[in-house]
Amino acid sequence: MAGDGIVGDENVGGGTPDGSETRCGLVAIIGRPNVGKSTLMNHLLGQKVSITSRKPQTTRHRIHGILTRDNHQIVFADTPGIHSGETRALNRYMNQAALSALAGVDVVCFMVDGVKWTSADEHAMNMLPNDGTPIILLINKVDKLEDKAVLLPHIERLCAGRDFVEVIPVSALQGHNLEELEQALVKRLPVAPFWFDEDQITDRSVRFMVAEIIREKVVRQLGDEVPHQVTVEIEMWTDGPKLTDIAACILVERPGQKRILIGSAGDRIKSIGTQARLDIEQLLERKVMLNLWVKVRSGWSDDVRALRSLGYGDL
Ligand SMILES: Nc1nc2c(ncn2[C@@H]2O[C@H](COP(=O)(O)OP(=O)(O)OP(=O)(O)O)[C@@H](O)[C@H]2O)c(=O)[nH]1
Ligand SMILES: [Mg+2]
Known part of the structure; x- marks a missing residue:
């Protein structure tokens, strides 16, 4: 099947063309859900690689x-x-995927949402490594803070519980302080050749990104309950001379969810399809025909075998 290639080509060796010293390393962005981790990564990259939603x-x-x-x-x-607090196999997989991303990192960015502090933030902070890996505290969404004076006491409280090498207030959405963040990261990376070709933007396949774009439109268009029980599977992918023909299946857990997703006279699924197609055309830089199906597979999100077959195996 086409669409399996990574975005850009992997590089062996690396370094700059003039042979000057380069730095290269791994930075994990960690925090409780919804603080703005994916928004931050996308803004730093200048391209949407990871899907985001409210x-x-x-x-x-x-x-x-x-x-x-x-x-x-x-x-x-x-x-x-x-x-x-959530015990489904999918939730266990998600936590494992986050924690395993901490292995071998050079710097951790621990992100919180303004001066909000919940038990979920506490839980995430307790998962941070204690092995001397530098941890930068990112206070995100400062654009939403009306009274900046509340920041300082909040930062003092957080720093009392943990040693952060730096604390940087940022706005992932508006780009505030992101240059400062980049400098803070670079100086902590080891001198090393580049791991990837300079035009490679992600390690994920184009096919994965297409499935994620479709899931993003579902998450953004549906109410609060349904998105957690939705996943997307690419079923067919054909690159023709003029356009790419893609068929994808949106899997839900219950017939009621299928009805919501389809909408009256199919208007909901049609609008999800149109929005997804426009983004996919931008990603692939060519015309796309997108066919979406909705299927019920009850219990998929709590079934380890079903999860593996749906691509939730590799951390
Ligand atoms: N005002 C404001 N909103 C932000 C900022 N950063 C992120 N958001 C919004 O916060 C919401 C969550 O952003 P995401 O990037 O999806 O958050 P996340 O931490 O990746 O969430 P999970 O993937 O669920 O863990 C979205 O609606 C973003 O637009 C920011 O700096 N300012
Ligand atoms: Mg995210």
Whole structure:
């Protein structure tokens, strides 16, 4: 099947053309759901690699985004929001995917949402490594803070419980302080050749990204309950001379969810399909024909075998 290639080509060796010293390393972005981790990675990359939404638990997999400048390459690991209290196999997979992304990282970015602090933030903070890996505290969504004076006492409270090498207030959405963040990261990366070709933007396949774009439109268009029980499977992919023909199946858990997703006279699924197609055409830079189906497979999100067959196997 086409669409399996990674976005860009992998590089062996690396370094700059003039042979000057380069830095390269891995940075994990960690935090509870919905604080803005994926928005941050996308803004830093200048391209949407990871899907985002107003709803918590949007990201389900560890996704690498690769930022290459003249003399450094930062490999970000965007991760699912760390959460507790949910026991479905899918939730266990998501937490594992986040925690396993911490292995071998050079820097951790621990992200919180403004001055909000919940038990979920506490839980995520308790999962941070204690092995000397530098941890930067990112206070995100500062654009929403009306009274900036509340920041300082909040930062003091957080720093009392944990040693952060730096604290940076940012706006992932508006780009505030992201250059400062990049500098703070680069100076902590080892001197090393680049791991990836400079035009490679992610380690995920084009096919994975297409399935994620479709899931994003579902998550964004549906109410709060349904999105957590939806996944997308690419069933057919044909690259023709003029367009790419893709068929994808949206799997839900219950017949009622299928009805919601289809909408009256099919208007909901039609609008999801149109929005997804436009984004996919931008990604593939060619015309796309997208056919979407909705199927009920009850219990898929709590069935380890079903999850594996749907691509939730590799952390
Ligand atoms: N105002 C404001 N909103 C933001 C900012 N960063 C993210 N958001 C919004 O917060 C919501 C969640 O953003 P995501 O990037 O999906 O959050 P996440 O941490 O990746 O969430 P999960 O994948 O569910 O763990 C979206 O509606 C974003 O537009 C910011 O700096 N300012
Ligand atoms: Mg996310």
